[in-house]
Amino acid sequence: MNKKGILALIVAVFFVVGIAEARKTELTPADERDWQVIAPQDSDAPLRDYAMLYEAGGHDGMIGVIGIPSMKPYRYIQMGVDMHNFPFSGSNAGNNNGTPDGKYLWVSDKGADAVIELNLQTGFAERILANPKPFGIHHSAAMSPNGKYIFLTGELSGKVAKMRVSDGATTVIDVPPAPSAPDYPDTSKDGKYLFAGNYYHSATMVFSQDPFKFIKEIPVGKNPHGHNVEPRNRWVVVCDKLSATQSIIDVRQLKVHKVIPVGAGPLHNQPDNFGKYNYISSFVSDSTIKVDLGRMQMVDEFPIHYRVGHNSIAPDNHYYVSQNKYSTGLFNPTGIVYAINFELQDIDELSPTYGKSVKIVPINGEPHEGRQIFSTTIQRWNTGKGEELFTKGYELGDVKVNFNDPGKSSKLRPSLAPIHLAGAKRYFIPRDDGKPGVTKEGDVYVVRIKAFSYGYIPRFIHVPKGAKVRIILTNIDKAAGLTKNPDVTMGFLPAGYYGQKTRLDGVRGMSAVGEFVADMAGEFEFYCQQFCGPLHLEMRGTLFVDPPGGQASLSVGDYDEMSKLEYQVDEPAERDFITGGNRLLNTLKEGNEPAI
């Protein structure tokens, strides 16, 4: 090669290198926030989200798994009938996301009146914890600091329970005075207290965790809902739903420290990991409210699209998800039940998109509790390491985690498919204008129920045990209370045994019908499982299946039989994975069951 050729080669090399350098993309802070700009990966996947949002899907009976920040749905895991609240196993240390060990989450099934255990590493339902009957669970979001107990609120019976998760043994307390509606609970981080709202009393109930007993009620704003203890354990933040305020309870003094005006219809809290800010979902004002827990005042408000219920916060405090109840006008219709939506909001004060909604996606079901976990907590078992799940478990840094739990086989990881309305006879008919009440047509007890925001006519229904029952649910709502959203659907779901068979969706213009045989006696509270407005929770009635010669009540019914929950699974072999129930009612040795 002559000199000219060498020179040309050098020039060409420099030219190519120059172009390559010029095309190199440097990650800017804005890029780092973009889910499409991927950091060095340990896999060939085109995208890896740094966090996962687990959400209890409500009436879709599933746990949804959503990537953060991509907001892409990864999975929907079949769990039961009407999923509401859950803690991750591990510890409640930290904010609402806790300190997950990656093993389980325990979600309350308000429809089946049970708690379902999801194994986060296999991604399947693994066990059913039967509540003592009658109970009427709503939430089970509260866990003791040592992770061995969960606290359940029986909204529909006025009871509260402490449950040992290893075997489902419980202690149950009746909350006086009746009527009582134990609602959203949270535990103090030091193992001392359980706090739970009681919307009938407009109060926060306080219990001691160990021994489990009722201590007192603290009057708060009207109709309280979300209750959460912030990470330092100084304050319980309470959403006073109908007062448009946040009551701050002093954990040490067990009294209200301050009442902060916030947006209208505050429902749920998400404190950050420091307890510096608390983010509140505000249903009526359609916004996320930011409260500074140091200054004890509201400091910001972000609009959302719209009618928010629950919420969740990323494990690094950078993103907040507003879990909205309605999507009117946002997405294509999908039939009688519309998709709701999740909205990702940027809460990093240094970000150019701070306070903005950066993504909005349609979501299945009507999600309730949402909690987020770093994706590093869930292992990769599909790369030939599956056997280690049974033999060695996994490591989170130095911490070794295995599945050798008391009372469970370490060589068996069940994959349950809890029955979700299997065998139910449900259909729609043209709008029925018959008079509400119970009539007998042939050998069938026909129950006509009119549903509206926020109630049922009639509220009390009696049928004899053994009766063939046909429920005809008609939505007579015109304005959906405050909301005026055309996609509001009215629900009907008797909690517990009949909840497996009769979950009806009452759309306008048609009537929903459900048929079943009332073969178990008892008192069954029915409720609206389709979010229909701020007082949706109070939309309740009672179905009495009366035993021969008597009247059903919370003490008269076939409760022992129902508590076995054998109807919850298809195969007799799967019954081995059901535990708890009345057999283990009040078998906890209080005073000897430390919560820390």
Add this chain to the structure above:
Amino acid sequence: MKKYLSIIVASLFILSSGVAFSYDGSLADDTAYIGKITKIDRGARVIELTTTFEKTPKTWKLNMQDECQIQVMTTKDPSERGAFKKFVELKEGTLAVVYGWPKDGKWLARKISILNPDDYLVKRLGDDARAGIFFGHEP
């Protein structure tokens, strides 16, 4: 009469001071502390943490539970988000928030979350402190 009155006034003063002081920065029964890890005893699995963003920084001795996780909460390196670390990797001078609870005279740590000093929430606490609003203090 004056004697009783002065006793009552003194009692009220002590009581009100007690309430005021009870919120002066971090407390022994808090369940989360934010600050720098100033000392590590690897054999005894005990760390010392000196709080920041308080008017008067305090030092707490924290005993690590067997289940105590060490995890990166915020970082400049996106690939490190949520990474679990081993105890030997934990260094003195690290900014962290530690969660746990007091029991039997010891404070038991359940989780050590490593923080990015440039993260917005850390900067916010710093800005507040410089403006005279200290973390853990009542306004």
